[in-house]
Amino acid sequence: MKILSTTLFVVVLELICLVQITVPEKCLEYISPFYQKTRMIDCPMIHSKDSKDKRQTSSKSDNMITVDFQCLIDDKQLCKKVEQVFITAGKFITATLNLKSIISVNAQFLDFCKTYGKCDKDVIILGAAGPARMIPYQDPKENKIRFYPQALYKQMNFPIEHPEFGPNEIMATFNSNTSYWFEGDPLPMLEKQSDMLYVVIHEMIHGLGFTTSWDDYFGIKALTPAIGGTTKPPAPGEITSQSDELQSSQFFELISDKFLVLLPSGKLVSSIADEINKFQFKIETLSSTDGIASAFSASPQFPVAKNMYNTAMTHGAMGFLTIPPSDQLTREQILNNVIILETSLIPYQHGSSVAHTDFDTYVNSSDFLMLFTYPKTATLGQIMSAVGSTNTTGPIGPKLRLLLGSLGYEVKKEYTPPVKLSSIPIKNYNPSNTYNKNNNNYNDMNNSSFICVNIILNLVCIIIIFFNSIKSLNLSGK
């Protein structure tokens, strides 16, 4: 616990640096998506024409995703198969989004057991990924600074002067210590396998921006956005160093957080961030995060954050708006323009709760991709075929397309499958009874360092697969 507090405090301090200038010239980068280790990096404002990033010119029209791939295992044959999956995943994303510039993914394939000591045989982490760099941007209308994944920032029509970009848009790591099914392998796939293509596309969508900053940063069962700090904006003509003083600390949202709503009320979660931001604190006056945590626990904003924590454990209580956020949404708008998020996991799970779509609602629909866990028992090709999306939307379902469009991506109107995946029909495809989400495994996970190290920023999804509940499967695909 001691180590945890220290880690959190370091991160909190880093985040202060992150935004302590009024026009932030600091960005956030991941060093390791698995441990969610972040570092602060200077990203001074530069002019687009001075940018060294000329990747836009080297695009291939059917695949706008490039991969810096490090295969850290001995099996070169397997390395080749994995690399091929990235190419196929890039084609599926490019068939859905009209990307204006190349997206570069830094990907690793390695043994999580050997490298991270994650050797659990019942709950296996398949992969973790997130945006490689988050770029601050102040919305001129709202006057709010929110962080954009670099991949998304590049798609927007923002001023040509922008914080300097990093070499990659997405950072991803995949576990070699599990058995994957690859295109061309025999069907049906084995019970304990997962289709690598599903996992890679899923993680890339997180890297594109399907994520949230809301998390229990203080470890007090209360959700807040990420913690940062602001400085006093300099008065006109003021050049004194006074403006560098930390004015106050603050909670910061990601652009995706702007679209979160409570259900069924339709209340904007961003307005809750504003309420929580009434908590005024100066991190440097408090000796540790424990100090901030106890000050926050005693504040009138604590019940609000506590309520958010409980909401994140109430099925169907949060959604992602696919129309412009507004305080005056009608009942119909809320009903018809929301993607229900995963808020049924008990206890709350960092990296899984909120930042996924509701398992029960979408597992058996065209929007099966962004579930917190692999839907199992079938390959991507088989799932698409079972839910009827092979030729309509492919892996990225209609609601997910709307979500990506809301974030700012240009979604292609037509979908043409870029690759034909092999498939044999599954009779009575019904994976919804596969999991007991109040699984004891979760309690085990909660006590493990996996959860502890996962506290920094909830930007990274960790997709897992359960093995002990496999016996309850009731499928007839073989």
Ligand SMILES: [Zn+2]
């Ligand atoms: Zn995920």
